[in-house]
Amino acid sequence: MGIVVQKYGGTSLGSLEKIKYVANRVVDRYRLGDKVVVVVSAMAGQTDSLIDLAKDITKSPDPREMDVLVSTGEQVSVALLAMAIKELGVPARSFLAHQIGLKTDSSHTKARILDIDVRLINKALDAGEIAVVAGFQGVTEDKDITTLGRGGSDTSAVALTSVLGADICEIYTDVDGVYTADPSICSNARRLDKISYDEMLEMASLGAKVLQIRSVEFAKKYNVPVLVKSTFKEGTGTLVTKEDVTMESAVVSGVTYDKNEAKITLLGVPDRPGVAATIFTPLAEENINVDMIIQNISADGKYADLSFTVTMSDYERAMAIVKKKGELLGASDILGDIKIAKISIIGAGMRSHAGIAAKMFGALSKEGINIQMISTSEIKVSCVIDEKYIELGTRVLHDVFNLGKQGDAIV
Amino acid sequence: MGIVVQKYGGTSLGSLEKIKYVANRVVDRYRLGDKVVVVVSAMAGQTDSLIDLAKDITKSPDPREMDVLVSTGEQVSVALLAMAIKELGVPARSFLAHQIGLKTDSSHTKARILDIDVRLINKALDAGEIAVVAGFQGVTEDKDITTLGRGGSDTSAVALTSVLGADICEIYTDVDGVYTADPSICSNARRLDKISYDEMLEMASLGAKVLQIRSVEFAKKYNVPVLVKSTFKEGTGTLVTKEDVTMESAVVSGVTYDKNEAKITLLGVPDRPGVAATIFTPLAEENINVDMIIQNISADGKYADLSFTVTMSDYERAMAIVKKKGELLGASDILGDIKIAKISIIGAGMRSHAGIAAKMFGALSKEGINIQMISTSEIKVSCVIDEKYIELGTRVLHDVFNLGKQGDAIV
Numbered sequence: 001m002g003i004v005v006q007k008y009g010g011t012s013l014g015s016l017e018k019i020k021y022v023a024n025r026v027v028d029r030y031r032l033g034d035k036v037v038v039v040v041s042a043m044a045g046q047t048d049s050l051i052d053l054a055k056d057i058t059k060s061p062d063p064r065e066m067d068v069l070v071s072t073g074e075q076v077s078v079a080l081l082a083m084a085i086k087e088l089g090v091p092a093r094s095f096l097a098h099q100i101g102l103k104t105d106s107s108h109t110k111a112r113i114l115d116i117d118v119r120l121i122n123k124a125l126d127a128g129e130i131a132v133v134a135g136f137q138g139v140t141e142d143k144d145i146t147t148l149g150r151g152g153s154d155t156s157a158v159a160l161t162s163v164l165g166a167d168i169c170e171i172y173t174d175v176d177g178v179y180t181a182d183p184s185i186c187s188n189a190r191r192l193d194k195i196s197y198d199e200m201l202e203m204a205s206l207g208a209k210v211l212q213i214r215s216v217e218f219a220k221k222y223n224v225p226v227l228v229k230s231t232f233k234e235g236t237g238t239l240v241t242k243e244d245v246t247m248e249s250a251v252v253s254g255v256t257y258d259k260n261e262a263k264i265t266l267l268g269v270p271d272r273p274g275v276a277a278t279i280f281t282p283l284a285e286e287n288i289n290v291d292m293i294i295q296n297i298s299a300d301g302k303y304a305d306l307s308f309t310v311t312m313s314d315y316e317r318a319m320a321i322v323k324k325k326g327e328l329l330g331a332s333d334i335l336g337d338i339k340i341a342k343i344s345i346i347g348a349g350m351r352s353h354a355g356i357a358a359k360m361f362g363a364l365s366k367e368g369i370n371i372q373m374i375s376t377s378e379i380k381v382s383c384v385i386d387e388k389y390i391e392l393g394t395r396v397l398h399d400v401f402n403l404g405k406q407g408d409a410i411v
Numbered sequence: 412m413g414i415v416v417q418k419y420g421g422t423s424l425g426s427l428e429k430i431k432y433v434a435n436r437v438v439d440r441y442r443l444g445d446k447v448v449v450v451v452s453a454m455a456g457q458t459d460s461l462i463d464l465a466k467d468i469t470k471s472p473d474p475r476e477m478d479v480l481v482s483t484g485e486q487v488s489v490a491l492l493a494m495a496i497k498e499l500g501v502p503a504r505s506f507l508a509h510q511i512g513l514k515t516d517s518s519h520t521k522a523r524i525l526d527i528d529v530r531l532i533n534k535a536l537d538a539g540e541i542a543v544v545a546g547f548q549g550v551t552e553d554k555d556i557t558t559l560g561r562g563g564s565d566t567s568a569v570a571l572t573s574v575l576g577a578d579i580c581e582i583y584t585d586v587d588g589v590y591t592a593d594p595s596i597c598s599n600a601r602r603l604d605k606i607s608y609d610e611m612l613e614m615a616s617l618g619a620k621v622l623q624i625r626s627v628e629f630a631k632k633y634n635v636p637v638l639v640k641s642t643f644k645e646g647t648g649t650l651v652t653k654e655d656v657t658m659e660s661a662v663v664s665g666v667t668y669d670k671n672e673a674k675i676t677l678l679g680v681p682d683r684p685g686v687a688a689t690i691f692t693p694l695a696e697e698n699i700n701v702d703m704i705i706q707n708i709s710a711d712g713k714y715a716d717l718s719f720t721v722t723m724s725d726y727e728r729a730m731a732i733v734k735k736k737g738e739l740l741g742a743s744d745i746l747g748d749i750k751i752a753k754i755s756i757i758g759a760g761m762r763s764h765a766g767i768a769a770k771m772f773g774a775l776s777k778e779g780i781n782i783q784m785i786s787t788s789e790i791k792v793s794c795v796i797d798e799k800y801i802e803l804g805t806r807v808l809h810d811v812f813n814l815g816k817q818g819d820a821i822v
Contacts, residue, residue, distance in 0.1 A: 016467045050487070056427045057491055058498040065497070068505050069490035072483035076461070079480035080468055086476070087469040094479050098509050099554045120554070143510045143531070 003125065003166035004029060007039040007135065007157035011174045012231035013077055014044035022231065023084035025172075026130060030090055035125040037164065039135045039157040040081055042073025063108035067137075067147045071097075074134035074153070082132045092130040095121060097137040097145070102156070104138030104146045111138050111146035113155065113218075116163045133160060151212030158215045162222040169219070169226045170237075171211060176230035177238035178203065178210055180403035181255040185394045188404030192253060193236065196243040199253050202346045202380045216240065243348050251349035251356060252401040257390050258342045261291060262315040263307060263372070264322055268332030271297055271304040278329055279306065282321050288314040292342075292375045292384060303332075307373060309384060312338065340372065341390040344382040345397055357381045363400040369393050414536065414577035415440060418450040418546065418568035422585045423642035424488055425455035433642065434495035436583075437541060441501055446536040448575065450546045450568040451492055453484025474519035478548075478558045482508075485545035485564070493543045503541040506532060508548040508556070513567070515549030515557045522549050522557035524566065524629075527574045544571060562623030569626045573633040580630070580637045581648075582622060587641035588649035589614065589621055591814035592666040596805045599815035603664060604647065607654040610664050613757045613791045627651065654759050662760035662767060663812040668801050669753045672702060673726040674718055674783070675733055679743030682708055682715040689740055690717065693732050699725040703753075703786045703795060714743075718784060720795060723749065751783065752801040755793040756808055768792045774811040780804050 006029065008022050030036045041047075050070045054061040061069075078094035085092035101117035121131045135153025138146040148155050154171060161169035177191040178200065195203075197220035204213045210228055219226050219240060229237035269275055276295070283290055293308040310318045319336050326334045343364075350356050357374075360381055364371060369392065373384035385393055398404060417440065419433050441447045452458075461481045465472040472480075489505035496503035512528030532542045546564025549557040559566050565582060572580035588602040589611065606614075608631035615624045621639055630637045630651060640648035680686055687706070694701060704719040721729045730747050737745045754775075761767050768785075771792055775782060780803065784795035796804055809815055 016464065019468065053427065053487070053491060054494060057430065057494045061494050062497050065490040065493045065505055068493075068507070069487060072486045075483045075486070076464070076480060079476040080464060082476045082479075083465060083468045083472050086473050094476055096479070096556075145507075 001033055001035060003035045003037065003164050004168060004170065005037045005039060005157050005161040005164065005166045006170045006172060007153055008041070008172045008231060009153065009174070010041040010044040010046070012172055013040060013042075013081070016080070018231075019043075019077075019080050020084050022172075023081060023088055025231070026081075026085060027088045027090050030130055037121060037125070037131045037133060037160060037166065038081065039133045039153055039160060040074060040077040041135050041153040042070075042077055046073040046076070064144060067108050067145045071134070071137040071145050071147055074136050078132045078134045082130075085130055085132070090130060091128060092132055093124045094132045094134070095124075096134050098139045098143065100133065102138045102159075104140060104148070106140045106142070106144060106146065108144075108146055110149040111140075112214075113138060113148070113159045116159060118160075118164050121160075121164065149212070149214070151209075151215070154212040154215035155218055158218045158222075158224050158226060161224045162218070167225075169224055171226060171228045172231040173210065173228065174231065175210060175228075176233050176235040177228050178240075178254070180253065181394055181398045182257070185391045186255075186398045186404065189398065190404055191235075192238050194239045194241060195253060196348045197240060198243070198379055199346050199348050200240045202344070202377065203254060203256050211240070250347060251353045252345050252347035252403065253349075254346050255394050255397045255401070255403065256344050256346065257394055258344075259387060259390060260312050261309045261340060261342055261384070262312050262336065262338040263309050263340045263384065264315075264318060265305065265307040265335040265337070266322065266326050266329070266331040266333075267305050267335065268298075268303045269306055269326070269329050271302055275304065275306070275329060278325055279322060280308075282325060283310075283318055286317060286321065288318050288321075292373050292382070294373050309340070309342070309373070339387045340384050341387040342382050342384050343390060343393045343397065344380055345401065346380045348379050350379050350381075359400065360397060363396050364393055367392060367396050369396075412444055412446060414446045414448065414575050415579060415581065416448045416450060416568050416572040416575065416577045417581045417583060418564055419452065419583045419642060420564065420585070421452040421455040421457070423583055424451060424453075424492070427491070429642075430454075430488075430491050431495050431498075433583075434492060434499055436642070437492075437496060438499045438501050441541055448532060448536070448542045448544060448571060448577065449492065450544045450564055450571060451485060451488040452546050452564040453481075453488055457484040457487070475555060478519050478556045482545070482548040482556050482558055485547050489543045489545045493541075496541055496543070501541060502539060503543055504535045505543045505545070506535075507545050509550045509554065511544065513549045513570075515551060515559070517551045517553070517555060517557065519555075519557055521560040522551075523625075524549060524559070524570050527570060529571075529575050532571075532575065560623070560625070562620075562626070565623040565626035566629055569629045569633075569635050569637060572635045573629070578636075580635055582637060582639050583642040584621065584639065585642065586621060586639075587644050587646040588639050589651075589665070591664065592805055592809045593668070596802045597666075597809045597815065600809065601815055602646075603649050605650045605652060606664060607759045608651060609654070609790055610757050610759050611651045613755070613788065614665060614667050622651070661758060662764045663756045663758035663814065664760075665757050666805050666808045666812070666814065667755050667757065668805055669755075670798060670801060671723050672720045672751060672753055672795070673723050673747065673749040674720050674751045674795065675726075675729060676716065676718040676746040676748070677733065677737050677740070677742040677744075678716050678746065679709075679714045680717055680737070680740050682713055686715065686717070686740060689736050690733060691719075693736060694721075694729055697728060697732060699729050699732075703784050703793070705784050720751070720753070720784070750798045751795050752798040753793050753795050754801060754804045754808065755791055756812065757791045759790050761790050761792075770811065771808060774807050775804055778803060778807050780807075
């Protein structure tokens with residue numbers, strides 16, 4: 001008799017009817033004979049409503065109190081789900097972070113898990129109960145309440161799977177798995193049966209919002225198998241796991257895009273040491289993440305053009321800093337472009353295959369799509385293109401790497 | 412520099428504007444130089460909304476999970492109030508029951524406080540912070556969340572006052588003190604400057620819903636001075652304290668009434684041992700509280716008439732039980748009356764004054780008000796009368812004991 005950890009997100013618990021539905025799914029699994037631990041998020045919209053309350057009190061809510069406030073969302077969910085399960089005749093017991101000693105550091109609103117004491121959960125499981133655990137929340141050594149950041153319940157679930165020695169972490173969400181591309185753009189997008197942690201990390205960081213990145217990092221570190229499934233549709237889902245032999249043949253696993261970036265360019269900056277530091281140090285100090293960076297030097301070697309991308313929400317702040325610093329540096333012009341997007345191909349098989357990037361560039365250029373910036377990792381190639389080409393570009397790459405068809409991609 | 416405990420109820424925290432107002436009041440007090448501990452209830456309506464959620468899931472929600480659910484109301488309040496206080500430039504820190512080890516027994520939804528570990532609160536106070544404590548909630552030895560029952564935040568506040576050795580417990584509410592009678596009935600009702608614990612207990616149990624009864628019992632037991640004041644109106648309030656010399660002269664302190672009772676009468680019950688037990692044992696087993704009981708025996712000593720009162724919400728259930736048992740006993744008839752009310756006079760001075768009850772009966776009869784049942788305690792006389800006379804009766808008694816005028820009552 002194994003232990004199964006199931007995690008249900010906010011959209012799966014968006015109403016009392018949905019909570020009752022989830023209770024039924026959980027009980028079905030319990031009746032198959034497994035020990036079941038359920039990790040839940042706040043009901044959809046609840047966390048945002050709580051944040052709105054705080055914002056009406058003060059423009060800059062105290063992070064400690066913010067965590068006290070928003071963690072109530074998960075507390076409501078565990079109580080209601082435990083009640084709904086008991087209503088079906090199966091014993092259940094809710095657990096909050098302080099009850100299971102889910103210890104974190106004290107970085108409020110983005111805390112990291114340090115330890116979990118699973119004794120109370122194991123006691124409940126041994127007594128035949130379903131354990132319903134509040135995701136997203138933790139406590140510090142000083143008993144302060146913390147939260148793990150957006151999507152933190154995924155990380156709670158993966159961490160619990162690891163420390164409980166459970167067989168699998170099932171993440172139930174509103175999509176039925178990870179796809180080769182956004183199905184709303186590529187009608188022939190294919191659900192992947194398996195994907196490696198590294199590929200999933202690249203996808204998550206590129207905007208495919210199926211799993212919180214940290215949960216995947218955690219799963220990779222502790223080798224926790226994560227199965228992404230739909231709450232409301234039957235299906236086998238996508239298993240996120242370590243790379244194995246059967247995966248290696250897939251050179252490209254998927255195409256993703258991210259419209260949530262903006263580009264900033266400094267033209268004609270005198271080329272001398274320290275230019276990059278002058279720009280990027282103040283951005284880092286303002287907690288602005290810079291994604292891609294390219295720098296070209298003019299023919300005479302005296303001037304450089306510098307371009308980089310930031311997320312849309314940081315764009316205004318970044319632009320203000322760059323304008324100030326750019327003047328000091330003597331830049332001839334500073335340009336901003338919010339009409340860009342990043343398109344990427346991802347695949348663990350790239351490590352052992354050459355020519356993938358070239359094939360990507362060729363396919364885009366054949367359609368007249370200009371590539372503005374390029375960045376690569378071991379298992380990913382990303383290009384910044386004009387935002388208006390993002391659907392076309394996705395379909396082109398999806399086709400050129402044969403992702404829509406069953407079977408492996410042929411290069 | 413003393414410690415002050417202030418408690419704000421749900422109506423005082425019914426909106427974000429009110430929370431900001433309360434934050435200002437708390438900060439005003441802090442700036443006078445006292446150490447301030449604030450105990451808060453859930454925002455008005457919040458607890459009922461949470462209970463409604465549970466009732467939509469199941470008709471009989473699990474009490475343990477109910478406490479997990481409803482305790483979120485106070486958690487939201489402490490976070491928002493602490494934020495609002497910090498917004499005013501004063502350091503504040505929220506505390507939940509599990510953080511301050513507010514231990515209770517495990518009687519979910521009506522737990523009793525066993526212990527409070529005030530170290531964290533004292534640490535905050537010593538650091539110059541305002542401590543904002545969630546009322547109503549507790550934790551068991553096993554870390555389960557409990558709640559203290561309706562109005563339980565009053566008890567939290569009184570208990571904290573006691574264990575902190577604070578100077579006073581100020582209860583802020585929507586009335587500005589305890590009155591000699593309901594001001595909506597007696598236009599000349601007078602706010603009492605002081606009232607004894609025993610008198611307050613009688614008033615609370617008779618429907619003057621200013622304080623939770625258990626909080627007054629607790630205050631009496633540990634001799635905690637409790638000051639009842641209005642949140643939104645200036646005023647000196649009413650001090651609930653132990654009896655002292657200056658109080659003793661007031662023979663009658665107030666007139667109260669309770670419309671929330673119903674009367675059940677069994678006629679012609681054969682008078683033999685065990686009749687009362689046959690009726691009242693099954694009522695007790697169903698958790699129905701019986702208030703007043705009278706029994707008359709017929710002239711020949713063979714038959715008895717038995718009347719008693721229950722709260723309105725228990726009336727239907729009680730009647731069903733009594734009908735069944737009454738038939739077994741051979742009662743000639745069973746009557747129910749929901750159009751009754753209880754009117755009472757309360758005063759610690761009754762202990763040393765005779766003739767108070769007679770004066771009450773005389774005043775009511777002079778107005779043609781028939782007395783159906785009578786019960787007395789050391790400091791209280793209660794009569795059940797026809798509900799339609801309740802306003803008239805209250806004014807008559809208020810006048811006959813001179814409660815409306817300044818100064819002591821003259822008998």
